[in-house]
Amino acid sequence: MSEAMISLLTQAFGETLMMVGLSGLISCLFGIPLGVLLHNTKAGELWANPTLNHILGISVNIGRSVPFIILLVAIIPLTRIIVGSSIGTLAATVPLTIAAIPFVARLIEGALMEVPSGLVEAANAMGATPLQIICKVCLPEALPGIINSITITLVTLVNYSAMAGAVGGGGLGDVGIRYGFHRFEPQILIITVIVLIALVQVIQMLGDYLVNKVDHR
Template sequence: MSSDLIPLLWGATVQTLQMVFLSGLIAALLGIPLGVILHLTKAGQLMENLTINRILGVIVNAGRSVPFIILLVAIIPFTRMVVGTSIGTMAAVVPLTVGAIPFIARLIEGALMEVPAGLVEAAETMGASPRQIIQKVLIPEALPGIVNSITITLVTLVSYSAMAGAVGGGGLGDVGIRYGYYRFELDVMLATIVILLVLVQLIQSLGDALVRRIDHR
């Protein structure tokens, strides 16, 4: 691999990190409340509303069922409307975010389901309001699971970002396709794979360490 490709790989790595963490942040800000609502509106929960739960469930399931590469192309008009272009790092953030929101919402719903029902019942018995129960019981008790859900989402976004590179999204996927595939430069392809593996391992390791730090069960 020639020395002039090192800056290219570095720049692509930075672009990938920008895509992953920016889309992950936005998806978390939208997906976590959505997951909380999905949990609270289920039968027997604090804000039981089966109609809202079913509607949101259908929307979330629909979002999760669309393969990312198809979603990437299908929402190009929406991407152009939001960022003014369908090519580049910022353009890739839009479909990455849209794809991650339903994914993280279901993970958060699952994390909240792990909270023992007895804790919620005890808080209700003591006269706590639904808001207090959410803030003081559900979220704190489910925090390790929430952090783990965010970690899983970020790891998934790394692979999604590589797919985005195949259609002009930039990042390591773009370098791997343009140089490793079209130019048959195997060393560049291997380098992008190694960097992606390292990124995934780092994100997972940091997430696991944070979960261990905050999990006092």
């Protein structure tokens, strides 16, 4: 393999890390609070509000039901407004983030559902406010599930980032398609697949390690 191709793959790997890292961070910043709202606005929960919960649930389900490749194309005007372009690594983070937020929210909701109700009732009986119960009881107790949810999200974003490369998003997906497929260089395609697999394995291993560190059950 030539030095130029090694340089290209290195740059593409960096672009993939940027897409996954940035979209993962932003989606967690919005998705975790949304997941907390989804769980705690259910009937019988701390902020019980069935109407709001129904609206949030429908919104999240709509976001999760749109195939990513369609979302990628459909929000091109919004992407141009936000970052000034519809192509490139930074532009690809917009649809990646929008696709990931509802995904994170549902995973966080599921993690919070695993918190024993007895802990919440005990904290409530001691006079803790709903916000205190969420921040000091529910989230710490659900931390292993939350970390696992973030890990799943990052792995999914790696897959989505490869699809973003198909429409000018950059990264390993773009290199694999342009050089491996269109230019009939199968070795490049194989290398990009191997690197993506390795990246997923590293993310999963790190996530599993952190889960084991914080899980005291």
